[in-house]
Amino acid sequence: MTPSQAPVDIDATLAALTLEEKASLLSGLNFWETQPVSRDNVSVPSMWVSDGPHGLRKQADEGDHLGLGNSVPATCFPTAAALGSTWDSDLLEQVGAALGRESKHHGVSVLLGPGANIKRDPRCGRNFEYLSEDPVLSGDLAAALIRGTQSQGVGTSLKHFAANNQEDDRMRVSAEVDERSLREIYLASFERAIAGGDPWTIMCSYNKINGTYASHNHWLLTEVLRQQWGWDGLVVSDWGAVRDRVAAVAAGLDLEMPGTGGRSDADIAAAVRDGSLDESVVDTAVRRVLHLINKTMPATQDRTPVDADAHHTLARQAAAAGVVLLRNEPVDGTQLLPLSPTQHIAVIGEFARTPRYQGAGSSQVNPTRLVSALHALSAHYDGTVTFAPGFTIAEGPEPEVTESELHDQAVAAARDADIAVVFLGLPAADESEGYDRTTISLPPVQLELLAAIHAVNPRVVVALANGSVVTVSEWQDHAPAIVEGWLGGQAGAEGLTDILTGASTPSGKLAETIPVRLHDVPAYENFPGGFGTVRYGEGIYVGYRWYERRDIAPAYPFGYGLSYTTFTVTDTSVTVTGTGADTNATVHATITNTGHRAGAHVLQVYVHDQDAPLDRPDKELKAFTKVHLAPGESTTVTLALDSRAFAFWHPAVGRWVVGGGQYQIAVGESSQAINATHTVTIDGEDVRLPVTDMSTMGELRKHPIVGGDITPLLDGLDPAFLAMVDDIPSTVFAGFGMSSLDADGLEKLIARANEGL
DSSP, X not given: OXXXXXXXXXXXXXXXXXXXXXXXXXXXXXXXXXXXXXXXXXXXXOOBEEEOSSSOBOOSSSOOXXXXXXXXXXXXXXXXXXHHTTOOHHHHHHHHHHHHHHHHHTTOXXXXXXXXXXXXXXXXXXXXXXXXXXXXXXXXXHHHHHHHHHTTTOEEEEEEETTOOOOTTTTTOEEEOOHHXXXXXXXXXXXXXXXXXXXXXXXXXSSEETTEEGGGOHIIIIIIXXXXXXXXXXXXXXXXOXXXXXXXXXXXXXXXXXXXXXXXXXXXXXXXXXXXXXXXXXXXXXXHHHHHHHHHHHHHTOOOOOOHHHHHHHHHHHHHHHOEEEEEOEETTEEOOSOOTXXXXXXXXXXXXXXXXXXXXXXXXXXXXXXXXXXXXXXHOOSEEEXXXXXXXXXXXXXXXXXXXXXXXXXXXXXXXXXXXXXXXXXXXXXXXXXXXXXXXOOHHHHHHHHHHHHHOSOEEEXXXXXXXXXXXXXXXXXXXXXXXXSOOTTHHHHHHHXXXXXXXXXXXXXXXXXXXXXXXXXXXXXXXXXXEEEOTTTTOOTHHHHHHXXXXXXXXXXXXXXXXXXXXXXEEEEEESOGGGOXXXXXXXXXXXXXXXXXXXXXEEEEETTOSXXXXXXEEEEEEEEEEOTTOEEEEEEEEOGGGTEEEETTTTEEXXXXXXXXXXXXXXXXXXXXXXXXXXXXXXXXXXXXXTSBHHHHHTXXXXXXXXXXXXXXXXXXXXXXXXXXXXXXXXHHTSSSOOHHHHHHHHHHHTXXX
């Protein structure tokens, strides 16, 4: 695209294009570019799209989707696992803006991300690319990234839509999931991101949903996405996700990527000519492509240089904000963190020298620079620093001694130090796009080393590097202090060092539950499925919802994270206005930093429907905010809850419904640490379900119109027998001849109950 390229006249261009040219605009030219059209007075430029989501991965040469080819240097920001733990929408919007600046500098029209898939199971190999196990947190943070990126005129591609929660068999597996679970958990994350961010494109996933490929799913791509949610952008396939191009364009998939050498174009043109595909459907998809070209054209012609230093500094800030302090128990009466500047620390673990900072697969970024924890600590810690690798990893240097000697050297270094800072984590090969993990434990060689170090020096700090949660319960007694650093990007080691040394106060909160053991996770019995299907048997009980309902104690709960300062939450109140679908609530709270350090606190609001007509979770996150406070400073925050904060997806009527009754609104600092609760009464919607002859006697007895006719028929029945009668379909009861209710009477009663429906 040249700087003089004018916007496309969409109506005139659409009228001038041949059928074959229209079809060509709906698939890629190659791995990363869309097809152009240039002839006579028709000029449609190509667009360049590129992988994200935590950094630009533009491959200037031959593309290879799996990330094996060289890509331009770009800032590698923290992965979504770390960004999710910041709980900081403002910060993520800044990260998104930086991603947009780098994209437009390199002429990229659309950055492929962010990922809004729910972390259904910690074994998912791509969890490092996703934000949370909760749809409110995931959706709001994804929206912030979208707003930031698109503020620079660069489009985003919210992915992978939908129910793509595993990597095993991802291109064929059918996610078998009921509609309520889809609506309340898996689709809700995308719906919230769309409402708050309005991404210019959405990427469909590889998998099937209840037997139909996402790329061919009219219900998903047209009925839900466009008709119900009102979104009007462009749907692009994941790379190679289309099995039937004609079915896909009919379902609402506009752009197939990558190119297929003209095969898909020919299929579309042939279907139009034989009448199996209406040309107006093709025109609609082409119009969306042209509209996206025009929206992104100004940005891709702006090659303003990027301030790499400023972006690295932002990446460091984001990495520090995502670090979660899990444990900081005192040893001999003193907490180990933050490190005292007068101590001798032994830095142990190859990860300290060879950082694990991003995941593997299509999101791999070629960083503009990379700092190791060993270098950062040596540069920014005033005490003595010694190093011992302790173990090897595939990415590290070839050891000059045996593994046993590495182990012994590390133990000796720990014995001679005041504190041992041990860098543990998952090797890169353990988690990646394309396959799932089979365990959530750290490698045995690392745990053996940790136990040996603790035996000679109990003053141990463990710093973790991993893209998805690992169990800590089996080894945390050997680590009085634990910091979860995730995969923190190119400046992750510096952000982690800021936390270790006290230059920054930890404020990260867990965006996913850490279980005690793998057997405790909700999808344990249903992951990754088999014979082409995976059953979402846990339903709506994903993440903390499962642990709360099953009364299973996690190692660390959702929303948890320690600080170097203290906060109090006081003067909480809840005000409710409106009724039914127009219900709104406002939550107020005063937060005070009562410690001696500046820090940030995340206020979390959970809702529980105590009078629900169907099973609902004990707690559901509905709002959150992060506030930064100086020592002694206070602030009053206000969080708004709209009707969706109280609604559930009603399977019988097929829509969101606000039920009437009492709701508990909990204000807390994790799903389990609650500061205050308030009970409010909400006037719910009047939802009348159609009555049939298979409606039970109990349902008729409670019906607002005919219930008064039924109750006298059952007077005098033994309570135990009445409980049995309540469960009998009305047509069966009428046939028993146990009362004056016969088939004719039941028919009239049903007609009266359904009047006005």
